Amino acid sequence: MRRGRDPDAGLAPWAALERTSRGRRHAEPPADWRGEFQRDRDRIIHSNAFRRLVYKTQVFINHEGDLYRTRLTHSIEVAQIGRSVATALALSEPLTEAICLAHDLGHTPFGHAGQDVLNDCMREYGGFEHNLQSLRVVDELEERYAGFSGLNLCFETREGILKHCSLANTRRLGDVGQRFLERRQPGLEAQVADLADAIAYNNHDVDDGLRSGLVTIEELRGVALFARHHDTVHARYGELPGRRGVHETVRRMIHDVVSDLIEESGRRLAAARPADIEAVRAQPGPLIGFSPERDHEHREMKKFLRARLYQHEKMQATRLGAGQVVKDLFEGFMADVARMPPEHRDAARALEAGSGAVGRARAVVDYIAGMTDRYAFQEHARLLG
Ligand code: MG
Numbered sequence: 001m002r003r004g005r006d007p008d009a010g011l012a013p014w015a016a017l018e019r020t021s022r023g024r025r026h027a028e029p030p031a032d033w034r035g036e037f038q039r040d041r042d043r044i045i046h047s048n049a050f051r052r053l054v055y056k057t058q059v060f061i062n063h064e065g066d067l068y069r070t071r072l073t074h075s076i077e078v079a080q081i082g083r084s085v086a087t088a089l090a091l092s093e094p095l096t097e098a099i100c101l102a103h104d105l106g107h108t109p110f111g112h113a114g115q116d117v118l119n120d121c122m123r124e125y126g127g128f129e130h131n132l133q134s135l136r137v138v139d140e141l142e143e144r145y146a147g148f149s150g151l152n153l154c155f156e157t158r159e160g161i162l163k164h165c166s167l168a169n170t171r172r173l174g175d176v177g178q179r180f181l182e183r184r185q186p187g188l189e190a191q192v193a194d195l196a197d198a199i200a201y202n203n204h205d206v207d208d209g210l211r212s213g214l215v216t217i218e219e220l221r222g223v224a225l226f227a228r229h230h231d232t233v234h235a236r237y238g239e240l241p242g243r244r245g246v247h248e249t250v251r252r253m254i255h256d257v258v259s260d261l262i263e264e265s266g267r268r269l270a271a272a273r274p275a276d277i278e279a280v281r282a283q284p285g286p287l288i289g290f291s292p293e294r295d296h297e298h299r300e301m302k303k304f305l306r307a308r309l310y311q312h313e314k315m316q317a318t319r320l321g322a323g324q325v326v327k328d329l330f331e332g333f334m335a336d337v338a339r340m341p342p343e344h345r346d347a348a349r350a351l352e353a354g355s356g357a358v359g360r361a362r363a364v365v366d367y368i369a370g371m372t373d374r375y376a377f378q379e380h381a382r383l384l385g
Contacts, residue, residue, distance in 0.1 A: 007035025012090040014274045014287075016187045022155035022175070025139075026148045036154055041098035043151045047144070049105040049137045050075075055372030056104075057111040059205055059310065060212065061318055062373040067211060069204050071104050077204060078103065081258060082189075082196035085288075088262045089269070091188050098153070099160030099193040106133025108369045109376040110322035112310075117323040118365055121330040125361035132169055133369050135162045135176070141366060156277075160190030184281045188269075191288035195261060202301050203254050209309045210246055217246075223304045225297040229253050260294040325380045326368060332383040333364040339383060340367055 008017045018036050031039045044050055053072035060068040069077070079100035086096035107130050108114030118128040135158060139150040153161075158176045170177035179186065206226065209215040220226040229252035233245055240248065265288045272287055274280045280287060290298055309315070333340050337348040337360060344367040351359030371379065 002030040002032060002034075004033040005035075007037065007092070007094070010090065011092060012269070013276055014188060014269060014280050015091045016095050016156045016189050016277050017092075020277065024152045024154055026152050028152065035094060037092055037095035037098055037157065040151070040153045040157045041094050041101060043144075043153065044098055044102045044105070044138070047105070047137075047142050047151060049142060049370065050101065052370065052372050053104065053107075055374050056107055056109055057114075057322075057373055058201075059111060059208060059315075061110060061322065065211075068208050071107055074200060074204065075101050075104055077200040078193070078196045081199050081254070082193050084258060085192045085196060085262055085265075086189060089188070089192070089265060089288075091192060095154075095156055095160070095187075096189040096192050096196075098157050099190055100196055102134060102138060102153075102157070102161050103163070103193060103197060104130070104134065105137045105161075106130045106135070106369060108133075108326065109371045109373045110319075110326065113319035113322045114326050114369075114376075117326040118330065118368065121327060122361060122365055125358045125365075126169075127166070128365055128369070129164075129166065129169070130369075131161070131163050132165055132173075135173075136366070137370075141370070156187055156189070159186050160193050163190075163194055179281065185283050185286055186281070187277050188280055188288055191286045192265075195288060195290075198298070198302070199254065199257050199261070202257075202298065202305065203250050205305050205309060206253070206301075207246060207250050209305065211243075212309075214312045214314060215305075215308050219308060220304070223297075223301050225253055225256070225301055229256065257290065257294060257298060260290050261288070264289060264291045264294070322373075325376055328380055328384060329368050329371075329376065330364060333367065334361060337364065340364070 008019055011017060021036060030036070034042070053075055054070055055062050056071040058069040058071050058074045062070060079097045082096040082100040083093050086093045108118055115128065115130045122128040138153050138158065138161065142151050143149065145152065155175065162176055165173065165177060165180050167180065170180040185191070206220065210217065217230070221230060226249065230249045232252060233240070233248040237248065268287045268289065272283065274283065274287070289295065337345050340348065344363060347366070348360050348363035351363045
């Protein structure tokens with residue numbers, strides 16, 4: 001028997017309740033004092049993969065400056081937004097937080113540049129999806145328990161981590177992949193985490209983009225959401241010195257989209273009144289979402305950032321360099337797995353014995369995807385002398 005508070009107390013009937021959880025892959029006695037989703041969150045925080053996020057690129061490569069977001073601070077901002085929304089909607093806060101903190105655990109070094117190159121390298125061997133890799137980290141790769149590999153998280157946490165998945169991969173994932181085949185929805189906490197991710201990066205990338213000088217306030221004023229709040233700040237405070245004007249604008253943008261998300265989702269939930277999480281999963285579409293107007297503005301900002309920041313020519317140069325590092329690592333380790341540290345070399349031999357070159361490639365990619373930016377540079381220097 002667990003001692004302490006009932007983790008389901010005060011939650012809406014459509015929330016992920018621990019008493020109806022589909023549970024863990026390996027049965028474990030209940031935690032003393034903590035709820036099971038809280039325990040999942042704590043396992044994620046104690047994992048190796050979580051600590052590595054501190055030296056992984058979000059948008060700007062780690063050595064470009066100390067103030068830019070890293071995957072770690074991004075994940076914490078996602079969790080903060082997710083928790084606010086979950087609490088307002090009487091959903092499970094620890095489950096939402098667990099999903100948010102884990103959503104990028106499988107991200108490669110060098111952000112999307114790293115992931116695109118790894119996916120190219122893996123074309124003949126089943127591909128690489130960072131989302132699926134996050135699940136692989138918590139299901140297989142973390143080595144912390146005597147009785148099993150991975151963190152043995154609850155189904156609901158794993159369901160939330162696997163945001164999307166190609167149909168080719170769903171079949172071999174079993175229970176957690178099933179919903180993509182059946183076109184079912186994930187639980188509401190997973191839906192919240194997904195949008196909290198988008199809100200976090202849309203807003204912190206405005207801040208980081210301005211800091212980098214790659215985008216300007218004048219350009220951003222072409223985006224309705226930014227212009228509206230920038231006007232409000234200007235009308236109220238006039239010309240603010242330093243970065244205060246940017247921060248006053250960004251915090252208003254976050255508040256605006258988060259409030260809209262809570263209100264619109266509240267309306268949808270009140271109309272649909274799903275009896276429980278199973279009824280949420282059976283809905284034809286997500287119940288967590290923005291109003292049409294805010295959704296439009298949110299997408300407009302996303303498009304702006306893609307065109308003006310992520311695809312900026314200065315970013316492209318960095319991407320090419322980082323991509324080459326990842327490609328060299330993949331080719332070097334594929335050619336000779338003994339050049340990896342012993343535990344990865346052994347994993348490669350074991351996987352190769354089971355499924356040939358596909359297995360070897362999977363072990364190589366597990367090693368590379370786990371690297372931080374700076375470790376990838378170090379390994380690259382070691383490999384190429
Ligand atoms: Mg993310």
